[in-house]
Amino acid sequence: MRPEGPDVHLYRRMAAALTARIRRLTGADDRTLAEMYRQFEPLGVAAGLPPRNEQARREWIKRSLEHEINFGAFSPNGELAGHCFLAADGPGSAEMAVFVHQNFRNQGVGRQLIRAAIQEACRKHIQRVWTMTSADNLAALALLKRCGFRTTQRSVTAFDLELELEPACAAAAPHGATD
Numbered sequence: 001m002r003p004e005g006p007d008v009h010l011y012r013r014m015a016a017a018l019t020a021r022i023r024r025l026t027g028a029d030d031r032t033l034a035e036m037y038r039q040f041e042p043l044g045v046a047a048g049l050p051p052r053n054e055q056a057r058r059e060w061i062k063r064s065l066e067h068e069i070n071f072g073a074f075s076p077n078g079e080l081a082g083h084c085f086l087a088a089d090g091p092g093s094a095e096m097a098v099f100v101h102q103n104f105r106n107q108g109v110g111r112q113l114i115r116a117a118i119q120e121a122c123r124k125h126i127q128r129v130w131t132m133t134s135a136d137n138l139a140a141l142a143l144l145k146r147c148g149f150r151t152t153q154r155s156v157t158a159f160d161l162e163l164e165l166e167p168a169c170a171a172a173a174p175h176g177a178t179d
């Protein structure tokens with residue numbers, strides 16, 4: 001019997017984790033991203049992202065790929081399973097966005113992507129990574145807390161979270177975990 005109801009994630013946690021191949025994304029990956037986001041569900045859930053409108057989505061993908069810290073997670077079959085990027089918004093500060101295709105959720109893909117992005121942020125001497133999520137996005141909240149983010153502000157509908165990076169993390173961030 002398929003598990004249903006609020007505890008469904010507990011059952012999914014028991015499923016084997018997906019060891020994704022994490023690699024940097026560049027402007028040349030726009031079609032691959034467009035394909036993943038075309039089928040992405042739900043669209044518009046994270047502050048209107050990914051955009052529901054196809055043209056707006058294409059432009060958003062193009063802009064997102066302009067950010068230096070940009071990673072994709074690929075399944076063993078080579079499908080793009082998720083995308084994470086950091087948008088610099090001031091000296092030493094960047095906003096993080098992470099999206100995992102619904103076919104690959106609850107298998108640790110989000111965590112692997114965030115880990116890669118944070119390691120790169122360390123290497124680039126970013127001191128603060130922050131993000132926002134709606135209060136009912138329990139998966140995002142669980143993932144962010146698991147990755148060390150702490151809540152800086154909360155309202156009935158939304159959470160602001162941030163991760164402060166130690167100055168020493170640049171030296172500790174491994175090289176070669178991604179290509």
Ligand SMILES: CC(C)(COP(=O)(O)OP(=O)(O)OC[C@H]1O[C@@H](n2cnc3c(N)ncnc32)[C@H](O)[C@@H]1OP(=O)(O)O)[C@@H](O)C(=O)NCCC(=O)NCCS
Pocket residue numbers: 006009010013041042045046097098099100101104105106107108109110111112131132133137138139140142143146
């Ligand atoms: C949020 C998102 C990126 C998570 O990606 P993912 O690959 O499923 O993440 P992971 O598998 O690494 O971790 C998910 C965690 O959420 C937990 N989770 C999932 N559903 C849950 C629920 N309903 N209640 C509580 N926890 C839940 C999982 O158990 C897991 O935690 P664990 O590692 O402690 O077991 C993905 O759901 C997504 O793309 N959502 C739509 C876009 C979005 O909301 N982006 C984030 C905006 S900040």
